[in-house]
Amino acid sequence: MLCLEVTLVTEEQWQAILQNDAGFDDHFFYAVRTTGIYCRPSCKSKAPNKENVRIYSTKDQASSAGFRPCKRCKPTGERLPDSEWVSVITQYIDNHYAEPIPLDVLAEACHGSPYHLQRTFKKVLGIAPVEYVQQVRIMKAKEQLIHTDRAIANIAMSVGMSNVPYFITLYKKKTAHTPSEFRLLYKHNLEVLHDAKVNK
Ligand SMILES: [Zn+2]
Secondary structure: OHHHHHHOOOHHHHHHHHOOOHHHOOOOEEEEOOOOEEEOOOOOOOOOOHHHEEEEOOHHHHHHOOOEEOOOOOOOOOOOOHHHHHHHHHHHHHHHOOOOOOHHHHHHHOOOOHHHHHHHHHHHHOOOHHHHHHHHHHHHHHHHHHHOOOOHHHHHHHOOOOOHHHHHHHHHHHHOOOHHHHHHHHHHHHHHHHHHHHOO
16 A cells, blocks of 8 residues: 555646756655656656656665656756757747647647746747747748748748748838848849949
């Protein structure tokens, strides 16, 4: 009976795990049978299946039961700092800006809850994840406007913005010019520079 009491997850513990509740850190550790890994309650990794969860009150108990400490929440040492987690998130966005990235998809990919991700991201970078996604998309579009002759609609789609009018509005909001104006201005400036060199 004692053994069951130690290992079965209570509703309170389960909620703490689901909500990555740091208030329960050091109160208990949870191990996941299928992965062989144990975590702090606050761990941002994906929530396990409840039936695979085992609870231990100390990390030593989890270790002696054969579980390894999680690399992410580092139950034996320091925790992953917020800034490191945010670089995981920005890296994901940098690699996936061409696809739709709703907050829940981002949170799932980066092992956290949408709420927690949103809050931590803003705390570290001062902007919301969606604003960062927009910045990356506008920057990538700018590169294409400068270096290619692709149509505006194609560029919009290639940076993950299938709504072309919205892309144009956002581009103007962020750079003060529409994509076409920007491209014309850029080419014009190049010509002026070129002429200036030739006439020297
Ligand atoms: Zn963990």
